[in-house]
Amino acid sequence: METREYPRLGETVSRQTLANGLEVMVVHKPYHAKSYAFFAVRYGGMDMRFCRDGQWRDTPAGIAHYLEHKMFDTPQGNALQELAKNGAVENAFTSGSMTAYYFESTEHFYDNLRILLDFVSVPWFTEESVAKEQGIIAQEIRMTEDDPEWRVYEGLMACLYRESPVRVPVAGTVESIRAITPQLLYDCHRAFYTPGNMVLVCVGNMEPERVAAIAGEVLPAERGEEIPRCYGREEGPLPCCKEKELAMEVSMPQFLGGYKCRPCGGGEALLRRSIIGDMACDVLFGDSSPLYTRLYEAGEINGSLGGNFDIMPGAAYLYVGGDARDPRKVFAAITAEARRLAEEGIDETFYQQIRRAAYGQAIRSLNSFENIAVGLGEGCFRGFDYYRLPEVFDSVTKADVEAFLGEELTEEHAAISIIRPLDGRQAEDA
């Protein structure tokens, strides 16, 4: 295995691409009690339309997430129990572009790793178990339907996108998941859960060679075919609607405003673009920005205001939101401030201050094994080395951030999603 040091981050990583195409990375953490393994597949909620054996096919919304739930079933029972016997804490998530399975344990790491690799690579579905999962996932979906933060996000995506599957909930809907059958699950597993489409990241005090050897032993020898995917027709640069509003049991209005940004390809340019987008957030509405202070002191916002820049396959957007008595007014102030900063330029001293803070934040995020694994894993799928963060960070200039503000965060790219309290709610409490 090839081992590389990253002195600016105080990190060491061993890497190898196995004969079956699997990327294996081991991040050395000699002083921690826990060990962490993260096994991910480049397949998520957005990959609903794909081509296999020359045939394009459409699958139901929510199938990647459904598959994630069912992977824990094994012919012997359930992998959760196997891991539980060793005291491991396991979980999984499905995002728009990735499904990941991971565990954390302080005992029996190599046994747990075998269990993880085994249950994710060997599918086992029955009519009965697939039918039973409908009830559980339907309750999971019902729970998100009561969650204002989720609903406000869903509303924004529906404003920003016409075609892109980014507007479809990762878990699907109670209706869409009814069409899921064991055969469909087997088909999707066979298409995507192949070593060439996966990555294994381990973080902790372990032997890299042994990790690679176990992965080579447990996983199939073939890398699997490359699967072309389709993310809908080319999106125009403008949102498909400017505003959506919904009433729910909440105490005060909340909103999520967003800007539809140009999509971004892969490679280090993606990492650089995501740093620029994050810095634009800090400069525009971060805790120390003039706008944040002004809005907070005027009582227009509370401490909940925040946002982020997300890059998904074929789509990119910056969002900002929180509680506000007058969401439209706050979002308009943010859009106006973006324009002012782009036209007048960002104050140099302020920019340097934000830069320092952003760099500190980047290093701080490496406290979390999950952040490390998701960062390195995503980098592997999208063609960059996440740990080159300090160097890429150095290359970002004030002009880059100003250009981003001026080109992307404009009125014409903007849309807003609002959740307001049910009528009478506030009066009742006053």
Next chain:
Amino acid sequence: MARQMLMDNVYLTHIPSEKFKTAFFSAQLVMPLRKETAGRNALLVNVLSRGTLRFPDMGALSAHLDRLYGARLEPTVRKKGENQVFGFVASCVDERFLPGERLLEPMADLLGELFLSPATRNGRLRGDYVDSERANLADLIRSDINDKRLYAARRLLEEMCAGEPYGLSRLGTAREVERISLQRLNSHYQAILPAARLELFYCGAAPEKRVAGAFTRAFAALPRQGAVEPAATTRRPAPEQCRVVEETMDVGQAKLGMGFRTDSRDMPAVMVMNSMFGGTSNSKLFLNVREKLSLCYYAGSTYHRSKGLVTVSSGIEAANYERAVAEILAQLEALKEGRWEDWEFQGARSSLRNSLLSLEDSAAGLEDFAVGQAAVGGDESIPLLLEAVSAVTPERVREAAASLQSDTIYFLKGKEA
């Protein structure tokens, strides 16, 4: 983990560690949790967080934090046993990654200033800050209905522990907070500062002597007089008949909460029992209520160690209420009768060991543990708990389960149901 007295009723816990990217700081006042003062204490830390004499507004304060390489500062209000623990946690990138920089002393200084030299006007806390933080805090308290799961968990405790400090919310109520005047808050600040216990905490690469020196200097001006000791937790038996409280809201998914009391002093055994009951995704509740019967997406239980409570929480279809309650009680019955497979018992102990050991991999986790112990006057340590959990026997688990008494059921359901 070492805890020493720095000044009268002021303690410092120092945990040396080089495994984190950041150094972690905390300064917390500890006072008995009371209905009259809960809101005042919560409002006070939020007002203090707005600025100091040297950094008088949010802009100046955040710019200072930015220059300390994105240091983080957060006002916190927690309930530990029947005490309210309130103050600030802060962290900054460890000096090892910033050659030539010193961040420890400026961080300690800032914590001292937040308590001792807040931004004032005419010698009093600033009225505009009090007004805006009062409104924000009231909004925050009201916003707890947004997350129905947390809301239901809080309501269960409120109903179950009505009349006990443990049933109070850590932030007080919105109505109480809205009634706090500037004058009242000022006199409250003057009254508690000399009297409250102060717990300081540091986890990072700096040696104890340097840390103690930095904190001693930063808090040198802290007045000390009329010490108020943290409260010991009270225990109460369950009522003869389990109480049922129902509430209706416009929600799709109903929330079920069940509260039990235990008089068992065998804490390690209750910990293992709770883990088997609903503490993990391999517990009886998860495997039966969710996996076998598909009644819910989540079903879990929590052991409130210092108070001797076990609470169960689950999200279900309202129509399944009876079945879910029956199934949860049936699973508890199974534990009382010792009906489990060995892996459930081994797995629970192993999972507890895992979570205790993992606590040592998180500075925030260590702080929460240390501050919690200090507040409830506990003498638990992670190594001792690890040993105690490993020594628990199946017989002790059965006894722990048998000690649970149903106290209250709380059910939040949709309007149409």
